[in-house]
Amino acid sequence: MSNSRGNDRSPRPAAHPERPPDGAAVITRPAQAGDLDAIIAIDAEVTGIEKTDYWYELFQRYGASRTRQRLFLVAETEGAVQGFVIGEVRDWEFGSAPCGWVFGISVRPGARLAGLGTRLLGAICDGFRYAGVSQVRTLVARDNALVLSFFRSQGMMAAPVITLEKALEP
Amino acid sequence: MKLQKSTLLALYSMMEFARYPDRQIPATEIADKYGVSAHHLSKVLRELGRAGLLDSLRGVRGGYRFSGNAKRVTLLEVIELFEDIGARPDGPGGEASDTERALASVLSEIDEIAKATFGSITLDVLVKQLEMRRPRAVSTELAALPV
Numbered sequence: 001m002s003n004s005r006g007n008d009r010s011p012r013p014a015a016h017p018e019r020p021p022d023g024a025a026v027i028t029r030p031a032q033a034g035d036l037d038a039i040i041a042i043d044a045e046v047t048g049i050e051k052t053d054y055w056y057e058l059f060q061r062y063g064a065s066r067t068r069q070r071l072f073l074v075a076e077t078e079g080a081v082q083g084f085v086i087g088e089v090r091d092w093e094f095g096s097a098p099c100g101w102v103f104g105i106s107v108r109p110g111a112r113l114a115g116l117g118t119r120l121l122g123a124i125c126d127g128f129r130y131a132g133v134s135q136v137r138t139l140v141a142r143d144n145a146l147v148l149s150f151f152r153s154q155g156m157m158a159a160p161v162i163t164l165e166k167a168l169e170p
Numbered sequence: 171m172k173l174q175k176s177t178l179l180a181l182y183s184m185m186e187f188a189r190y191p192d193r194q195i196p197a198t199e200i201a202d203k204y205g206v207s208a209h210h211l212s213k214v215l216r217e218l219g220r221a222g223l224l225d226s227l228r229g230v231r232g233g234y235r236f237s238g239n240a241k242r243v244t245l246l247e248v249i250e251l252f253e254d255i256g257a258r259p260d261g262p263g264g265e266a267s268d269t270e271r272a273l274a275s276v277l278s279e280i281d282e283i284a285k286a287t288f289g290s291i292t293l294d295v296l297v298k299q300l301e302m303r304r305p306r307a308v309s310t311e312l313a314a315l316p317v
């Protein structure tokens with residue numbers, strides 16, 4: 001996830017020229033092949049890197065061959081994709097009971113702070129419940145204040161796990 | 171994790187103000203609730219006022235009122251007005267020994283986690299947690315039903 005920060009104290013941003021109009025109906029639904037251009041553009045805008053192959057491959061695994069365990073959803077207002085979320089149910093990873101993992105969520109910068117992130121997370125959680133799990137997890141870079149604040153606002157707390165890493169000697 | 175007394179008082183106070191943003195709360199009310207001297211608490215509230223998180227109100231009742239954005243003010247912002255949670259006292263002087271450096275790297279790992287945690291939790295998130303933990307008031311209609 002990127003390091004974009006947004007912990008300013010200002011209230012909602014002023015109307016953005018490309019911002020979906022307030023009150024526009026939001027639809028969350030499974031991603032389709034036709035959404036990929038919009039998804040790639042949103043990701044490129046957020047992360048600064050265009051990764052076309054990566055998204056096509058991800059779509060093959062999570063979108064096209066969708067199962068109850070794998071979810072790739074988009075949020076749409078007035079026919080335009082504004083954000084997406086990806087996740088899957090992982091079974092008995094490191095001994096922990098099956099749980100839903102969210103490993104990507106992004107909302108187009110011009111459409112943020114209008115509840116779309118909340119809708120996307122809610123939709124994927126519904127999917128996880130449907131798949132039979134009762135816990136959802138994610139992994140966020142410690143310095144990504146924006147995404148951390150978002151997940152905290154959704155009631156998520158630190159999991160009883162610690163991620164460890166080390167540089168591999170050449 | 172241990173925070174200094176003034177820092178804790180600042181956090182308790184901000185929680186009171188954020189929970190009741192329209193209320194004008196006298197310092198003595200919070201001091202009584204947490205069993206601290208009104209003098210100590212006043213110093214803490216003045217600091218919060220200087221940081222723009224509270225409005226100081228004069229008049230007969232006096233007191234303070236919340237003036238921040240509870241959805242954007244993080245616990246870290248409040249804490250850092252009173253202490254630097256990453257600051258470590260200097261070692262015995264001279265070049266730090268390998269042992270000191272090794273231990274310092276563990277301590278700073280813990281500090282970084284603490285900072286990220288405090289920096290991602292807003293007053294609003296904590297107030298909501300508090301509300302959820304409170305036993306829900308039974309609606310009058312439900313209470314009127316025969317058992």
Ligand SMILES: CC(C)(COP(=O)(O)OP(=O)(O)OC[C@H]1O[C@@H](n2cnc3c(N)ncnc32)[C@H](O)[C@@H]1OP(=O)(O)O)[C@@H](O)C(=O)NCCC(=O)NCCS
Nearest residue numbers: 001002006104105106107112113114115116117118150153
């Ligand atoms: C995190 C993200 C998905 C949130 O989307 P969003 O549509 O703006 O989220 P919502 O409008 O539902 O916000 C819900 C809550 O999150 C918190 N939040 C969201 N943005 C915030 C910000 N800039 N600062 C502080 N809190 C924020 C708030 O508590 C907010 O509630 P509020 O609007 O009542 O204040 C979006 O900011 C984003 O896409 N960020 C970049 C993600 C990224 O780096 N992805 C990389 C690939 S995975």
